[in-house]
Structures are given as structure tokens and as C-alpha cells.
Amino acid sequence: MAQATLAPEGVTQALSAEAVERISADEPTWLQERRRHAWSVYETTPMPTTKLEEWRYTDLKKKLDLAPLRLSEGTAAPDDPAQWPERLREAMDEDREASGHIVVIDGHVVHADISADLAKQGVVLGSLQDAVEQHAALVEEHLATEAVPAEEGKFAALNAALWTDGVLLYVPKGVQLEAPVRITRWLTESGAAYLSRVLIVAEQHSQVSYVDEVLSDDFESQTFTSTAVEVIAKDGAQVQYVAVQRLGKGAFYQSVQRTLAGRDATLDTLNVALGASVTRVDLNARLLGPGANSDMLGLYFGDGSQHFDFNTSQDHIKPNTASDLLYKGALDGSSRAVFRGIIRVYPGAQKTDAYQTNRNLLLSPHARADSLPNLEIEADDVKCSHGATVGELDSEAKFYLMSRGLNRTQAERLVVMGFLGEVLAKLPLGGVVEKVSRVIEQKLAQHEG
Amino acid sequence: MSAAPILKIAGLQAKVADEVELGILKGVDLEIKPGEIHAIMGPNGSGKSTLAKVLAGHPGYEPTDGSVTFAGEDLLEMEPDERSLAGIFLAFQYPVDIPGVSIANFLRTAVQARQPEGEDLDIFEFSDHLTERMEMLEMDVSFAERHVNDGFSGGEKKRNEILQMAMLKPRLAVMDETDSGLDIDALQIVAKGVNKLTEEDPEMSILLITHYQRLLNFIKPDFVHVMVNGRIARSGGPEVAIALEEEGYKTYEGQEAPSTNGSAPAA
Ligand SMILES: Nc1ncnc2c1ncn2[C@@H]1O[C@H](COP(=O)(O)OP(=O)(O)O)[C@@H](O)[C@H]1O
Ligand SMILES: [Mg+2]
Numbered sequence: 222m223a224q225a226t227l228a229p230e231g232v233t234q235a236l237s238a239e240a241v242e243r244i245s246a247d248e249p250t251w252l253q254e255r256r257r258h259a260w261s262v263y264e265t266t267p268m269p270t271t272k273l274e275e276w277r278y279t280d281l282k283k284k285l286d287l288a289p290l291r292l293s294e295g296t297a298a299p300d301d302p303a304q305w306p307e308r309l310r311e312a313m314d315e316d317r318e319a320s321g322h323i324v325v326i327d328g329h330v331v332h333a334d335i336s337a338d339l340a341k342q343g344v345v346l347g348s349l350q351d352a353v354e355q356h357a358a359l360v361e362e363h364l365a366t367e368a369v370p371a372e373e374g375k376f377a378a379l380n381a382a383l384w385t386d387g388v389l390l391y392v393p394k395g396v397q398l399e400a401p402v403r404i405t406r407w408l409t410e411s412g413a414a415y416l417s418r419v420l421i422v423a424e425q426h427s428q429v430s431y432v433d434e435v436l437s438d439d440f441e442s443q444t445f446t447s448t449a450v451e452v453i454a455k456d457g458a459q460v461q462y463v464a465v466q467r468l469g470k471g472a473f474y475q476s477v478q479r480t481l482a483g484r485d486a487t488l489d490t491l492n493v494a495l496g497a498s499v500t501r502v503d504l505n506a507r508l509l510g511p512g513a514n515s516d517m518l519g520l521y522f523g524d525g526s527q528h529f530d531f532n533t534s535q536d537h538i539k540p541n542t543a544s545d546l547l548y549k550g551a552l553d554g555s556s557r558a559v560f561r562g563i564i565r566v567y568p569g570a571q572k573t574d575a576y577q578t579n580r581n582l583l584l585s586p587h588a589r590a591d592s593l594p595n596l597e598i599e600a601d602d603v604k605c606s607h608g609a610t611v612g613e614l615d616s617e618a619k620f621y622l623m624s625r626g627l628n629r630t631q632a633e634r635l636v637v638m639g640f641l642g643e644v645l646a647k648l649p650l651g652g653v654v655e656k657v658s659r660v661i662e663q664k665l666a667q668h669e670g
Numbered sequence: 671m672s673a674a675p676i677l678k679i680a681g682l683q684a685k686v687a688d689e690v691e692l693g694i695l696k697g698v699d700l701e702i703k704p705g706e707i708h709a710i711m712g713p714n715g716s717g718k719s720t721l722a723k724v725l726a727g728h729p730g731y732e733p734t735d736g737s738v739t740f741a742g743e744d745l746l747e748m749e750p751d752e753r754s755l756a757g758i759f760l761a762f763q764y765p766v767d768i769p770g771v772s773i774a775n776f777l778r779t780a781v782q783a784r785q786p787e788g789e790d791l792d793i794f795e796f797s798d799h800l801t802e803r804m805e806m807l808e809m810d811v812s813f814a815e816r817h818v819n820d821g822f823s824g825g826e827k828k829r830n831e832i833l834q835m836a837m838l839k840p841r842l843a844v845m846d847e848t849d850s851g852l853d854i855d856a857l858q859i860v861a862k863g864v865n866k867l868t869e870e871d872p873e874m875s876i877l878l879i880t881h882y883q884r885l886l887n888f889i890k891p892d893f894v895h896v897m898v899n900g901r902i903a904r905s906g907g908p909e910v911a912i913a914l915e916e917e918g919y920k921t922y923e924g925q926e927a928p929s930t931n932g933s934a935p936a937a
Binding site: 615616617618620621622623624625626627628629631632635636638639640641642643646 | 726727729754755762766770771776779783
């Protein structure tokens, strides 16, 4: 094992045991202990290398330098919307009806609202720090315990030890939210490490859609954002989790997500990755109760030298569960995407329906996509399939459209939007579709250069 | 009939792009005046679709000799979209599917491209017009929301081509085997639609490519040409089509038009 005299991997000036103590100084004991435990897991977990199958295509030695990072200590941002950055306000304007909002600037919740009616019914939407005090039992039960505990891996441990901002969404039994709750995050500190968490607990037969968008301008030096997402849908609950990543260049976006779906629960996810220099998403959907169902959607558009790595798993633990994964991406410039997905059907999980599809469209000869689907089936009465494609823009389709008067740019745009649109059409949340379409169109407009 | 031709093809030769051999068109001559309906018939593989695609500017074919003038302009110099905006429309023999793109969205973009610079399409006017055209072709309005040719039956694809033609109002429509894949009822609806368009715009010209006399009973050509082995082997009036129906293409087998240029006919 590691020599006691050597600094453990990933421990830096900023990411340190002292930081854990400082951050947790005023926190309840259970949380302090949880952080310390996570820190010890972090210290003893080696930094993943390309020798590990799951990290084969993302070389952290080259892509991530933790040493110069500071912990985000963002000073409290103004809570007056008039003083918020233009792009943040724009992003919010595009969000139509919502049941509630949270605005986070540099890790500080500067605004939170929830409709009075929903608050009365017991819906909680707010900062996780506040919830540690106000909803202690709930947070203590679920935070970094069943969904994304420190033991999940190096980054999960780091996050559980040093998280400084977060969101809690709690929906009581039977409560249904018609409009989504929307979280908008804006990051400005170049060279910072942002560690945040999301905890969503939807009680039996409740229903909610949660949309979390993170954006920034380009960063001068590498900026690290780590998110741990825990989504728990109890029996019969219906939950949609949507993450839209629109960070600037220089960002390393890392997200560990786990969804736990109880009996007859529906737990759908959509990951949209448009920005950041490096994106790494680890998503594990666990179908824990009979009749549970998960649609897992992903959409990415890369250009320049952007790098995307999606690592997904669909765990069918109980019988009669269904999952359907569709990840689609377009890659321009010398961007690159890796998709690695596994369907696991546990012994006894009969009548499982599990599908997994990854499709890539290469818009440039220098772009690259690798797709690694996998199956691990330990039950015999199941329907499972996986498929992956990497293709180029269909030149016949382009000619067909041009023969109707569309110029080359318009023709390409329509084909690409049509290709990616299939994903959005499956989870057509107001605001998300338009926003994502517009960003992709902007990216395509640069493609012509 | 002294009007200048809208389309003038002279000595057109073309081959598959990126191939040294594979000459397909071996000297095509054809003139179409505004308002005229021409039919090209000919056996499979004689080069009819290649001619249609060369006219539309398909990048897979390369003209190697001859010229094509459209409304006084050198057509071969133009990009496919420029040709479309200039008034050429090709109804594809094999329409291409564009997953995820609705017919309405696609047509809106195509019609918008025809607006004068800086002028936005009136969306309501457009929808009304689209609905009216779909009614003309006896199509259900829900069709507009379906993805272009994606999962369409053969007949639906052909009808969709004519819908586009009706929306884009070309000066010259090249219809490549629009009749194949249509049952007799659908054929009549399509023919009625096309005839309606020529009524609306008597200057519109049509180049019908077909295997069979059948379509010509509904859309009456002024001229009929027989294409064999990359050339027009015979031209005449509607009687040519009737003769073909009776005799088949046998009379043309092994026949080569006089080799006035260097391209040696295949043996
Ligand atoms: N892209 C291509 N590559 C190779 N051969 C081709 C290509 N396109 C057409 N041809 C050949 O050219 C000839 C004419 O084809 P086509 O124009 O489709 O004929 P038609 O429409 O009259 O049936 C055929 O022998 C066909 O195989
Ligand atoms: Mg043909």
C-alpha cells in the first residue's frame, strides 16, 4: 500500500485534510464525520489511470491538473438580478414556466423560490447547506449514503469530502409538480475547483422534473467542476433529471450520477453536454423495484478539441424492469467522444427490457468517436440489445435538401438538428429544447469557417 | 413557338465522378421551351436518372463535355441550391429520408430561401398554403409533421415529391419515375395535381421520365424522346410513346446513334 511518507495522490495545497476541517467547522457532527470518512477514502483511492478500462480513453495525467486549483471561495454574489451577468439572465429568460428556481453564482445560492402552494404541500427546494440544518434527518439519511457514497471512486470521495454547494429537492408523497424546477448556475472563478451536490428525493407517487443548467465564459486556466448527483424515486414516483452543461473552454466537467428507482417508479435522465474542454459523466441507473423504468438520454456536440467521456450502466436488479438508453452526438473539429455503456441484468431479474444505443455523427475528418457497449446478463428471460454507430453526414441527404434551395450550411444544419433532435423529442421539456437547439445552431454556424 | 428555350442541352456527356471510365451520358441533345411537356422513356440503365441528377447538380456525376443552358445561364456552373432557386426542381426517383426533420420545417426553410433578401416568410400564410397544397394532393395534414421520407411507403414518398414541387413552383420540373410505386388511384391524384400546377402557371415546363405509357395518359406530353445507352435515340410526338408501348424497346437494342464524338459506345 501507499507509503505513509508520500503525499497521497490528488492531495494538494487546496484539496487537503485541513480544507475538510475548515469547511465543516460549523457543521453537525454526523456531517463532519461523513466528510472525514470521505477524505480518508479519497486519500487511499488511487487516481484512475488509462490502465483501467473505464478510463482508457481519458488520460487524467494529461487532462487534469489538480495541483494549481484553489477551492472556490466565491464571495457572495449580488442577489439583485439586475446585477447578474447577461448570459445568466438570458439563460433564465429562456426558461418558461417553472415551479421554482434556484440561481447559483460561484457556488452561492443567490436566489431560490418555490411556488407558495407547493411549499405549503411540503415541497422543499433550496440550498443543501441550509437543508443540513433545516431538514437534517432527510439529508443525513440520503447524502452520500445509498446513491453516491465516497466509495464510488476517487472523484465521488473528493466531492463527498469537500463539497461546498448543493441543491436539495424534496417532493412529498403524492405531490405532483406540473412545471419543472429550474436550477441555473454561473461560474466565474478561473482556476477554481467547484464541488457541488444535488440530492433529489421524490416520495411515493410524486412527480417532478428537475432541470439543472451550468454555464460560464471561457476560462484562462483550468477550472474543475465536480458534481455528485443523487436521485431517489420511491415507489410509483415519476422523476425527470436534466443536466445541461454549457461551460466555457478550460473547464473540466466531471459528474457522478446515480438514480435509484423503486417499484413502478419512472426515473428518466437527460445529459446535454455542449461546452467545457473535458466532460466526464458517470451515470448509473439502478432499477431497484419491480416495474421500475428508466429512459436515459444523452446529447453532445463537440468542436475544437473538446473531449467527452460518458460511462453509463443500467442495473436491472429486480424483475419486470425496463431501461432505454439513447446517447447521440455530433463531433466537429478535432473533438472526440467516448461512450462506454453496460447493461447488467442481475440473477432473477426476469422480464427485463434493456436497450442501449449510441450514435455519432462526425462532421470533420479529424473528429473521432469510440463506442463500447457491453452486456452482462445473468437472467434468461430478458430482452436486451445494444447498438452503436459512427457515421458521417449523409451526402445524399445534403444533396436532397440543397436541390430544394437550401444552401450547404442550412442543409447541414437541418440534417444535424434532425439527427440530434430525436433525443430532445423524447424528453420535450419546455425551454430545454429551444435552448439546446439554439446553442447547437451557434456551434454549427462556426463549423462553416 | 418562337420563345427561347428554358432548357437547352447540347452534346452533354457525363460520367461518374472519381471514375476514369464509366461514361453514362454520351452526347445528349434536348431543348425545352416554356410551357412544354417532354417525356423521356427508355430501358433501365439507359441514363435517364443520371441526366436528371446532372441537371440538378448531383456531386456524384461529372459533366465531361457539352453544355446545359437554363434560362440563359450556364447551369453546369451552378451549385444545386442555386439551380433550385433559379427554378429547377427534381422529383427524385428515390427520395432520400431525413430523420428528425419534419416536412413542414424543411419546406418552411426551402420557401424562406425563395424570399427576397431580408424578408421573412409569413408563417401563417405559409401554413395555409401548405394545407391547401396537401388538400390538392389529398394528403392528410398530419403528414406535414412527419419526418421527411422517414418510414414512408413508396407511394407516400412520391406524393411528398409532388407536394414539394407544388410548394416551390419551379419553372422546370424534372419528374423521375414519379409513377413507379403509385397505384392507379394515387397516380391519378398526382397527375391531377401536376395538371393543376401547369394550369396555374402555363409557362411551367415538365420533363417526365418514365418507363411506361401509363402516366402519359394522365399528363399529356408534347414531345416524347427515347433514351438508349446515354443518348436520345428518337424524338417525336406522343405517337412515339404509343409505338413503344406496342413494340417495346427491342427496336432500339444494339442501336447506337452515330458516333460523332470520341466516346466509343459499349459493345
Ligand atoms: N454512381 C454510379 N456509379 C456507377 N454506375 C452508375 C452510377 N450511377 C449510374 N450508374 C450506371 O449508369 C447507368 C445509367 O443509370 P441510370 O441513369 O440510373 O439509368 P436509368 O435511370 O435510365 O435506369 C447504369 O448502368 C447504372 O448502373
Ligand atoms: Mg432511373
